[in-house]
Amino acid sequence: MKRKFLWLLLTGISAIAIVVFLFGTSQEIIHHRNNFVRRFSDQVAQTCEADLKFNSFYFAGAANGQLYLGNFTAPLRLAKIDTALKTIRKQTIVLDRLDLPFRSVEIHIQNSYFFVTDGTVPCVFRGKLDLLKANWLDSKLPASFSHIQIIDSNSAAYTTSDRNGESILGMTHLGEGAGSTTNPLLLQKQIDGNFDLDGTLQYDAIAKKLVYVYLYRNQFIVSNPDLSLDYSGNTIDTISKAQIRIVKISSSGDQKLAAPPLIVNKTAATSRGLLFVNSALIGKYEQEKLWDQAKVIDVYDLKDGSYVASFYIYHIGKQKMRSFYVSGNMVYALIGEHIVGYRLTPMITKHFIKNE
């Protein structure tokens, strides 16, 4: 009898120990060395939607409880929509110079300011959001830039190219006489230093971090506003090396992609210390049919680059999400002519940096 008790005790304890051990290791694996298993936060659900009538909108930013949308086909139009997506108001902005060869105008909202930029000119305008009039800033800008992010009312970061045509990160203090700087060491070349470095740049004004997410590999670079490296993190998929093939067209000297590239991270957004990435790759143990109906956003904590959770943004008919924006506890996505709002769950929002 006594021996049997001992046996039961031993079996029971080892059974519990095994489960606790499995739990501990799986927590560690998921958050810090994820082997591409997503954890979906099921309750992230759509709460609002609006028909914008056009599919040419993009997110310009948010301020004072309003979302701002720019329009690629009407560059000086700014649409303002409340966070419940109920009322849309359209406004027109005024620039003090129209003599520049504008080709890709973008509007960016930063607190009570708005910025109008065109990396092909290059130029940056700044104006007060309530006045809707922007003035050209005589700044030290590179010959061309892209992915510009406004850091504060006086500085902006962007990607540009160095003498060899390779992509580098740069930043400029806006306004006359102010300087600019680049950091050629932030982006790590793998193949040609141009195509393989493609990605998106985000600035998190609360965490005060710039985040560059590579398009073709599972990596993102977190840096301070002065372009000093904080750390480089990994997204949960396994594509550590860009899978692109480049050919040089001998007649023109152009470089082109020889085959469709393997896209890893399509678009991204940051908000209050969290990084949101729209991944293009299906993880382990996921239902393939859901990937025909939705896009997946993975969330990372910028504090240490650890993985938090994932959620779906569903297609509307055949139209898929083309960009998204995080504001408050909501994620907004542009899908075709629609804008939709999804409410985030505590599983994600508890990782936000608390507002003071």
Next chain:
Amino acid sequence: MEKFRTLRTITITAISLLYVLLFVYASMSKLFDYENFKVQLGQSPLLSPMAGSVSIAVPVAELLIAAALLVPVFRYAGLLAGFGMMTMFTAYIYIILNYSEFVPCSCGGILEKMGWQEHLAFNIVFVFLAAFAVLIYPPQQKIKES
């Protein structure tokens, strides 16, 4: 005394057969819907990174235990193993309910009608049944089928 022996044999046999029923049913419902089971384990807050190996190991172990319970020579070992298995399931549910960041919405194929709390109670009953059978098991393999 003879009456006690018979009662004891009947109790042990009944508990063993109950276990056989449960494990065969549970493992079969997992294996018949294996893809679904693997996906659900992949979403488990506790085992997702090991879903591949666990999704094989669990139904195989359940079938082995069920087989052991059917052979008199291995019945004692089978009861002990069944006890261990159910303790693991119970610990798993307990951790999910109390320590996990979220409770997944579907509970892995078997007995889907049950809620997590009921599942926990159900498991605890089975744990006690197995423990009881082990404790009253006659020393050595003296149970004869006669």
